[in-house]
Amino acid sequence: MSVPRAPERQWVPLDDRGLAYGDGLFETVLVRDGQPLLWDQHMTRLARGCQVLGFPLPSRDELDRLPGQAGPGLRILKLILTRGSGGRGYLPPASSLPRLRWQVMAFSPQPLRWRDGVRVRHCRLRLGIQPLLAGLKHLNRLENVLARAEWSDPDLADGVLCNSDGWLVESTCMNLFWQREGRLETPLLDDCGVAGTLRAELLAHLAVSEVKATPDVLAGAEAVWLVNSVQGVWPLARLDDAEGGSLATWPIGRAHRHFQAVAHDLLGYPVGFAE
Structure with a gap:
């Protein structure tokens, strides 16, 4: 069975602050038959990370739609959220436009x-x-x-x-x-x-x-x-x-x-x- 993947156009520009400086967050979520495990806990940690780093969290509706893309079986949903582009050197932009990327992968535990x-x-x-x-x-x-x-x-x-x-x-x-x-x-x-x-x-x-x-x-x-x-x-x-x-x-x-x-x-x- 094929594994659903994120949309193809998820390229990241060279000036993305996550790529350049590690200015971002990620979550790795276990998904069983389209249902994410410990989802609220993952979202709580992601929200706290955004608060500390000082850029906005995507809407919960947008995030909640992602686990359903995983399809049947046991999958891993990986989310990467960066501050986006902009700023001068290490100085972040005054107003950030975060960049969300995600991928679904097949998974078997050990x-x-x-x-x-x-x-x-x-x-x-x-x-x-x-x-x-x-x-x-x-x-x-x-x-x-x-x-x-x-x-x-x-x-x-x-x-x-x-x-x-x-x-x-x-x-x-x-x-x-x-x-x-x-x-x-x-x-x-x-x-x-x-x-x-x-x-x-x-x-x-x-x-x-x-x-x-x-x-x-x-x-x-x-x-x-x-x-x-x-x-x-x-x-x-x-x-x-x-x-x-x-x-x-x-x-x-x-x-x-x-x-x-x-x-x-x-x-x-x-x-x-x-x-």
């Missing part, structure tokens, strides 16, 4: 990672601190690109990132949760990092503390998970240091599955096995 867990490593790169942009899914992602370039081993699913002060933040593309002494915790994202939509829902549904924690916390945790609104929940089966040495391993047990069940219910995914 159920073996749900079931068996994943191997993850610590990254050498440290995220810069910028509280004004903390939580936003903005287009400036060079730190994530450089962190992801640290390894090529296909057995490594992701890398854990700290900020320049040494506090845990996230992985290169997912949020981070762990259980310590029976308590669920996740990094406090007050100075950098992306506040994921699934993370927001888990904070609403479960008793989770947002904390500042050093990376050694993970090796001593009873369970660790990576989560996002597209892939769902990957339990950690092994954690490595930045040189590939094993720091900790976990059997995937009841605690892993309970947390996964709550998250996957929000996305329509099963727990730990293929559909």
Whole structure:
């Protein structure tokens, strides 16, 4: 079955500020049979990003029409919203005309990672601190690109990132949760990092503390998970240091599955096995 795509004339001019400066935002939305998952949470984050960056959000009616273009099955809708063109150098125009681009892509999750867990490593790169942009899914992602370039081993699913002060933040593309002494915790994202939509829902549904924690916390945790609104929940089966040495391993047990069940219910995914 062919996958619907965005209109062909979605070219972006060279003076687009998103292309030139990363002056914009994006959202990656899981869509099942034309229905977007966690859509209100994605729109809330997009609206907050527009408020912080200081340009107008497209009308909700315009945005709400897009998931219906995805068609049947499981799809990814990617939205990119830039400030548009104009201004002088870094100085933005006094009145912005934002440019919205979107694309629909076929998607299949990775159920073996749900079931068996994943191997993850610590990254050498440290995220810069910028509280004004903390939580936003903005287009400036060079730190994530450089962190992801640290390894090529296909057995490594992701890398854990700290900020320049040494506090845990996230992985290169997912949020981070762990259980310590029976308590669920996740990094406090007050100075950098992306506040994921699934993370927001888990904070609403479960008793989770947002904390500042050093990376050694993970090796001593009873369970660790990576989560996002597209892939769902990957339990950690092994954690490595930045040189590939094993720091900790976990059997995937009841605690892993309970947390996964709550998250996957929000996305329509099963727990730990293929559909």
